[in-house]
Amino acid sequence: MQHIPAGEPQILIDLSTAIIGTDAGIFQCRLVEDATDTQPGRLPFGPFVPDQHRTMEIGLRQWVGEQVGVALGHVEQLYTFADRGRQNTTPGAPHVVSVGYLALTNQTGRQTRAWRDIYSFFPWEDWREGEPSMLADIIYPALDSWLAQHSERRESARLAFGRDGLAWGEEYVLERYELLYEAGLVAEAFADGRENAAPTPAVPGEPLQLDHRRILATAVGRLRAKLKYRPVIFDLMPLTFTLTQLQHTAETVLGVGLHKQNFRRLVEKSGFVEATGKMSKSRGRPAELFRFRHQERSERPLAGLRVSPGRLRPSDPSP
Amino acid sequence: MQHIPAGEPQILIDLSTAIIGTDAGIFQCRLVEDATDTQPGRLPFGPFVPDQHRTMEIGLRQWVGEQVGVALGHVEQLYTFADRGRQNTTPGAPHVVSVGYLALTNQTGRQTRAWRDIYSFFPWEDWREGEPSMLADIIYPALDSWLAQHSERRESARLAFGRDGLAWGEEYVLERYELLYEAGLVAEAFADGRENAAPTPAVPGEPLQLDHRRILATAVGRLRAKLKYRPVIFDLMPLTFTLTQLQHTAETVLGVGLHKQNFRRLVEKSGFVEATGKMSKSRGRPAELFRFRHQERSERPLAGLRVSPGRLRPSDPSP
DNA sequence: CCATTTATGCTCAAATTGAGTATAATATCA
DNA sequence: TGATATTATACTCAATTTGAGCATAAATGG
Numbered sequence: 067m068q069h070i071p072a073g074e075p076q077i078l079i080d081l082s083t084a085i086i087g088t089d090a091g092i093f094q095c096r097l098v099e100d101a102t103d104t105q106p107g108r109l110p111f112g113p114f115v116p117d118q119h120r121t122m123e124i125g126l127r128q129w130v131g132e133q134v135g136v137a138l139g140h141v142e143q144l145y146t147f148a149d150r151g152r153q154n155t156t157p158g159a160p161h162v163v164s165v166g167y168l169a170l171t172n173q174t175g176r177q178t179r180a181w182r183d184i185y186s187f188f189p190w191e192d193w194r195e196g197e198p199s200m201l202a203d204i205i206y207p208a209l210d211s212w213l214a215q216h217s218e219r220r221e222s223a224r225l226a227f228g229r230d231g232l233a234w235g236e237e238y239v240l241e242r243y244e245l246l247y248e249a250g251l252v253a254e255a256f257a258d259g260r261e262n263a264a265p266t267p268a269v270p271g272e273p274l275q276l277d278h279r280r281i282l283a284t285a286v287g288r289l290r291a292k293l294k295y296r297p298v299i300f301d302l303m304p305l306t307f308t309l310t311q312l313q314h315t316a317e318t319v320l321g322v323g324l325h326k327q328n329f330r331r332l333v334e335k336s337g338f339v340e341a342t343g344k345m346s347k348s349r350g351r352p353a354e355l356f357r358f359r360h361q362e363r364s365e366r367p368l369a370g371l372r373v374s375p376g377r378l379r380p381s382d383p384s385p
Numbered sequence: 386m387q388h389i390p391a392g393e394p395q396i397l398i399d400l401s402t403a404i405i406g407t408d409a410g411i412f413q414c415r416l417v418e419d420a421t422d423t424q425p426g427r428l429p430f431g432p433f434v435p436d437q438h439r440t441m442e443i444g445l446r447q448w449v450g451e452q453v454g455v456a457l458g459h460v461e462q463l464y465t466f467a468d469r470g471r472q473n474t475t476p477g478a479p480h481v482v483s484v485g486y487l488a489l490t491n492q493t494g495r496q497t498r499a500w501r502d503i504y505s506f507f508p509w510e511d512w513r514e515g516e517p518s519m520l521a522d523i524i525y526p527a528l529d530s531w532l533a534q535h536s537e538r539r540e541s542a543r544l545a546f547g548r549d550g551l552a553w554g555e556e557y558v559l560e561r562y563e564l565l566y567e568a569g570l571v572a573e574a575f576a577d578g579r580e581n582a583a584p585t586p587a588v589p590g591e592p593l594q595l596d597h598r599r600i601l602a603t604a605v606g607r608l609r610a611k612l613k614y615r616p617v618i619f620d621l622m623p624l625t626f627t628l629t630q631l632q633h634t635a636e637t638v639l640g641v642g643l644h645k646q647n648f649r650r651l652v653e654k655s656g657f658v659e660a661t662g663k664m665s666k667s668r669g670r671p672a673e674l675f676r677f678r679h680q681e682r683s684e685r686p687l688a689g690l691r692v693s694p695g696r697l698r699p700s701d702p703s704p
Numbered sequence: 705c706c707a708t709t710t711a712t713g714c715t716c717a718a719a720t721t722g723a724g725t726a727t728a729a730t731a732t733c734a
Numbered sequence: 735t736g737a738t739a740t741t742a743t744a745c746t747c748a749a750t751t752t753g754a755g756c757a758t759a760a761a762t763g764g
Binding site for chain 1: 709711712713714
């Protein structure tokens, strides 16, 4: 019953991992440091070799270990991308299918060529200081003129960007990036040879190699959505932390400001944290240090951290 | 920077689709009708052929069209499985990676060899008449004796099955099936040559070919989870329906009974449905017929149908 | 000591949820 | 025909959750 195709070009599976962490209000992703100045950055990645890798996760851990050497906490498969024209398309080369993974870590380094601010790739996603002006100034005009020719994508654009009355859904990161790509407004669209794309991208935001910005967008979208129903945020925290630090991490990931007192009430009631009795020393009144209660992960697995931004507010500056 | 492996066995990607529908309280999945009496059933599937299929979804639509000819509504990628030993392992054969898809349809047929009751594959998942007795009678004893040797899996089992005080999470369908597989309690474990598996499976439930029961479990888990935050349930409904029919569909998918008045309140308030003015004719008082408001899909995309079972109750019998 | 900064406690109204009770409109059958 | 079963729908009520804001506490730096 199997239809084995004869003489087809070989399929190669690439395992690419978006390693995400936060550091003092910066939303970071780990890139490989081999990029030259003229070439965009890239995620750690490498091929899935069934003979060496019993599972894909074993494979990705090998490439991550060799290329960036970061200790991974939570790891999860995101999506398998296989559409033609979004990877290397050298004639005769094997068809590349890329499987994207998300990995979380609490071991980030300060801003370097290695650890990069995620919002430099998606500047329109950071609403902590309110709606980014580039949306109204650059993105919406450019998108609208493309939509004029592609009315079938109108509804998707409305939903993704929360236009005319709809709310901005912070988890639609991939949907937004894909629309900009389709509309030829990001650098990758030109690199992939799409005809409607200009050599100089219309929309600000740093590109990445291959389809890595797409994978990163998938990772951010998944993480933002998951934060609300699973306690994944603690994988981004150090062993002990103040509730303000926890809130800043949540705000950094979600890209919105949150109501302080309500966030505190939510976290305390959730049972996911317990006080250590120690205090942090910073500028104002010292804050109590908390730790994550690992047992709770199983006792209330569905509760998660249902943070709700409510009406947007600017978040306090990080210490 | 690419590590191209030389002379490795070829990789073959299989696209398998779980097509799900409901019919009068039966939770159905479409199988291919070529199964003999001695062989387990299978999902429609076939290889991804990059030269013919611009995207994987195009590929799967081809195989579904050829093998079962069902019109698909919502289609979504589930997961890519690549671990060794869960597919055909003939020596020298290409390594098979399988990409699972979920498809919803409102065109089911009555119980035949083609349309099969999903709960016959996962009888422990149907709690509409209360907790299935097979859990306490068969599954828990068998699982516990395996856990005695594998204490590292204790926590996962507690979470997946909601043991000692934890709640049964209806979306952990895959996690439960995988534990039963690992413990050697389902037929596929023996078929895959796992040493701890007995030729006669310890736990009731029909097997499927290859890893298709795993893919179906993923599909059911994803669908149950998604029901709560996206209006996917309407892809399972006919053009017009009564609120009771809608509730029965939700109960069928979730495998639990719901509070009738509260379900009605939830649905009406959601704005996803509108009355048609027509009435259904059945046994008791006629019910108003509703239709899905497609525009609402974009106006309140996040609301979905947050059905909450509350305390378990037996669901009313379907008409 | 006073202004500033940060943390934490508390209140309050609105909205949502969980669980019922009550009533309405049909079919069925004695 | 009229009682009875069956199904649908309306309405109530308390408990909980959410969104927003006010007030107070504990540090630091002049």
